[in-house]
Amino acid sequence: MSDETVVAIKGLTKRFGEKTVVDAVDLEVRRGEIVGFLGPNGSGKTTTIRMICGLLRPDAGEGTALGFDIRTQSERIKREVGYMTQRFSFYEDLTIRENLDFVARLYALPDRRRAVDATLDRLGLKTRQNQLAGALSGGWKQRLALAASIMHAPKVLLLDEPTAGVDPLARREFWDEIHALAEDGLTVLVSTHYMDEAERCHRIVYIAYGRIVARGTVGEVIAQSGLSTYVVTGREVAAVARAVRGAPGVAQVALFGSALHVVGTDDGLLGAAVDAAAEGRDVTTARGETSLEDVFIRLMDVARADDPSNRPEAAA
Amino acid sequence: MSAAHARRTAADFVSASRIAALMVKEMIQMRRDRLTFAMIIGVPILQLVLFGYAINMDPKRLPTLVVAADNGPVVRTVLAGMQASGYFDVRVGLATEREVEAAMAAGTVTYAITFPPGFERDFVRGDRPQLLVEADATDPAATSNALGALQPILESAFRPELVGPLAARAPSALPVDLVVQRRYNPEGITSHNIVPGLLGTILTMTTILMTALALTRERERGTLENLMAMPATPLEIMIGKVVPYIGLGFVQVAVILVCARLLFAVPMAGSFPLLLAATLLFIAANVTLGYTFSTVARTQMQAMQMTFFWFLPSILLSGFMFPFRGMPVWAQWVGEVFPLTHYLRIVRAIMLKGSGLADLAPQIWPLAAFWLAVGTLALLRYRRTLD
Numbered sequence: 001m002s003d004e005t006v007v008a009i010k011g012l013t014k015r016f017g018e019k020t021v022v023d024a025v026d027l028e029v030r031r032g033e034i035v036g037f038l039g040p041n042g043s044g045k046t047t048t049i050r051m052i053c054g055l056l057r058p059d060a061g062e063g064t065a066l067g068f069d070i071r072t073q074s075e076r077i078k079r080e081v082g083y084m085t086q087r088f089s090f091y092e093d094l095t096i097r098e099n100l101d102f103v104a105r106l107y108a109l110p111d112r113r114r115a116v117d118a119t120l121d122r123l124g125l126k127t128r129q130n131q132l133a134g135a136l137s138g139g140w141k142q143r144l145a146l147a148a149s150i151m152h153a154p155k156v157l158l159l160d161e162p163t164a165g166v167d168p169l170a171r172r173e174f175w176d177e178i179h180a181l182a183e184d185g186l187t188v189l190v191s192t193h194y195m196d197e198a199e200r201c202h203r204i205v206y207i208a209y210g211r212i213v214a215r216g217t218v219g220e221v222i223a224q225s226g227l228s229t230y231v232v233t234g235r236e237v238a239a240v241a242r243a244v245r246g247a248p249g250v251a252q253v254a255l256f257g258s259a260l261h262v263v264g265t266d267d268g269l270l271g272a273a274v275d276a277a278a279e280g281r282d283v284t285t286a287r288g289e290t291s292l293e294d295v296f297i298r299l300m301d302v303a304r305a306d307d308p309s310n311r312p313e314a315a316a
Numbered sequence: 317m318s319a320a321h322a323r324r325t326a327a328d329f330v331s332a333s334r335i336a337a338l339m340v341k342e343m344i345q346m347r348r349d350r351l352t353f354a355m356i357i358g359v360p361i362l363q364l365v366l367f368g369y370a371i372n373m374d375p376k377r378l379p380t381l382v383v384a385a386d387n388g389p390v391v392r393t394v395l396a397g398m399q400a401s402g403y404f405d406v407r408v409g410l411a412t413e414r415e416v417e418a419a420m421a422a423g424t425v426t427y428a429i430t431f432p433p434g435f436e437r438d439f440v441r442g443d444r445p446q447l448l449v450e451a452d453a454t455d456p457a458a459t460s461n462a463l464g465a466l467q468p469i470l471e472s473a474f475r476p477e478l479v480g481p482l483a484a485r486a487p488s489a490l491p492v493d494l495v496v497q498r499r500y501n502p503e504g505i506t507s508h509n510i511v512p513g514l515l516g517t518i519l520t521m522t523t524i525l526m527t528a529l530a531l532t533r534e535r536e537r538g539t540l541e542n543l544m545a546m547p548a549t550p551l552e553i554m555i556g557k558v559v560p561y562i563g564l565g566f567v568q569v570a571v572i573l574v575c576a577r578l579l580f581a582v583p584m585a586g587s588f589p590l591l592l593a594a595t596l597l598f599i600a601a602n603v604t605l606g607y608t609f610s611t612v613a614r615t616q617m618q619a620m621q622m623t624f625f626w627f628l629p630s631i632l633l634s635g636f637m638f639p640f641r642g643m644p645v646w647a648q649w650v651g652e653v654f655p656l657t658h659y660l661r662i663v664r665a666i667m668l669k670g671s672g673l674a675d676l677a678p679q680i681w682p683l684a685a686f687w688l689a690v691g692t693l694a695l696l697r698y699r700r701t702l703d
Contacts, residue, residue: 053545055702074700078547089542091341093348098341105337106546 004031006156006187009063014047021047023210029189034182036201037191040300044210045191046086049158053083066155082149086160088141092134096125096144099133107152115151123147139170159190175200195293208303218292225295228267230274232260234283243277251298263294334548338556360518360568364575367514373506375458378426380404381419383411388436390477397473403462426452500668507580512663513636515572516656521627523565523599527606528619530557536616550698558603565599585670598659601687608690611697630656658682
């Protein structure tokens with residue numbers, strides 16, 4: 001990782017008709033960094049990524065990728081950026097090799113055959129090179145898409161929910177590959193829903209309803225949230241959950257197996273509420289660690305309350 | 317901004333490698349889609365055989381009912397002449413007026429010929445008896461040729477009868493000697509007109525449709541987003557998409573021309589290379605139009621509908637089905653817009669008349685102009701972004 005800024009956007013805004021999908025987003029990504037882009041469905045992650053690689057024109061704001069203006073120089077950006085779409089978007093009626101060959105030709109790679117062979121080797125696709133892409137399982141399709149988007153040795157990789165529908169082992173391998181690429185200096189901006197994936201990023205940015213509501217390392221985001229967590233265990237956790245839900249100071253109540261997580265912003269009120277609910281019941285309470293997921297659900301709730309389009313009177 | 321433009325080179329706009337990538341990809345996909353490929357070969361053969369043999373603009377042996385209250389030698393001569401002309405399938409019967417009416421209404425007869433009572437006697441007397449011919453003219457094309465043939469039939473039927481004392485009643489000859497030559501298709505063989513026309517209509521349908529589907533398919537399957545995120549310019553995408561379909565069009569041309577020669581013995585009076593050159597222009601215009609459709613249509617269904625909206629007026633107003641000169645002037649102007657109109661004139665002129673480039677120039681430049689216009693439109697319409 002270096003201090004060199006690779007992607008820098010400021011005030012980026014996109015409207016579809018009346019709806020503002022991306023609202024004044026600022027984002028900086030440094031070279032070799034893996035930045036996780038998180039947020040609920042429809043929060044503007046895909047739209048932001050598409051604006052960075054020139055597939056959508058921003059309505060306001062400005063930005064550069066690799067020093068090129070995202071509004072006017074998207075043709076240059078496209079050559080230096082690899083983009084993996086959310087939905088598999090290679091040709092299902094072409095084999096793996098033919099797909100890679102197509103990409104190699106489009107980028108006019110020198111010594112095409114070797115480039116394709118090397119990519120097949122690197123991602124372990126050699127044995128399947130003559131299979132039709134449409135016949136592949138989700139994990140292999142994702143591998144092919146990654147292979148195709150890094151074959152022209154891009155400097156920036158934009159991944160839009162790359163691991164949706166992929167099994168844990170394939171996801172693990174995928175992330176190992178991403179880290180290996182980042183070590184070689186590739187900059188990665190990846191959108192995801194998975195908390196374990198967020199934790200593998202150097203830095204995360206949380207976007208909700210088009211606005212960035214939190215950013216930093218995982219530890220920083222958790223600390224910024226100001227949330228405290230109590231963990232209640234024992235035979236009567238379900239009763240405690242009923243009692244504590246809606247009590248002052250309690251923001252979230254969630255059961256994980258036999259452990260109850262109670263989360264709130266005001267540590268004092270929260271502690272009092274949990275103690276009151278546990279009083280006289282066969283449970284033990286302890287202070288727990290706030291998880292990233294708790295933070296995200298909290299951020300989503302806050303953002304929803306803030307968003308004017310989600311207020312009942314606005315909808316009426 | 318200006319600096320960015322200054323840095324652009326020719327390779328930014330057109331790169332042989334990128335066009336090759338798109339063309340190779342398109343051809344592999346074509347090859348994998350066996351059903352479509354089979355249809356591209358099979359449909360022209362089927363249509364050619366079906367329409368080439370089935371369509372006849374000069375219908376013969378039309379069912380004819382004869383009401384003869386008289387059965388003398390003159391009546392028999394007239395009927396024999398009609399039968400011999402081949403246009404009338406004569407059924408003699410003693411039908412009443414009402415039965416004729418019913419048969420006409422039911423469509424079981426096309427003609428009814430009524431010889432009134434005393435026809436033979438009046439004829440010999442020189443009273444110019446009436447001979448009533450009723451034709452079912454709901455389809456004018458079906459009846460007009462046979463009606464046209466009736467006058468000479470009657471003349472030649474009566475002439476042998478008008479001898480001796482009746483000779484004075486023989487019609488006098490025309491004051492001029494009329495010479496009629498049916499040039500280019502002396503026997504009036506319909507298939508010599510239809511088969512070259514089918515070349516144009518089949519190409520219009522398949523090439524526009526295939527190309528219109530090509531880009532919308534990418535949009536529907538989501539591959540377009542990926543393609544747009546890669547460095548291919550609109551012009552390269554258009555060339556890469558369009559050229560393989562031009563090649564496919566020529567496969568059809570080969571199939572149709574071979575069939576035209578082997579099955580229908582359609583002559584090739586003119587220059588074959590000129591025909592191929594004009595066909596190239598025509599296919600290019602159609603394929604580019606199909607590409608323009610695909611920049612507008614959001615789904616393959618819409619692309620298909622647009623193709624048919626274009627195809628129907630094309631065949632009806634181009635002169636393929638009905639004589640072009642028979643249409644009112646405004647319709648002829650509309651017809652002039654369609655590439656098929658000009659191409660039909662070109663194909664028929666080259667194959668039947670042996671026309672050369674100089675004769676065809678008035679048909680060639682409209683094709684070229686159409687091509688340039690839709691090509692420009694396609695490039696303007698092509699969206700570089702997903703907006």
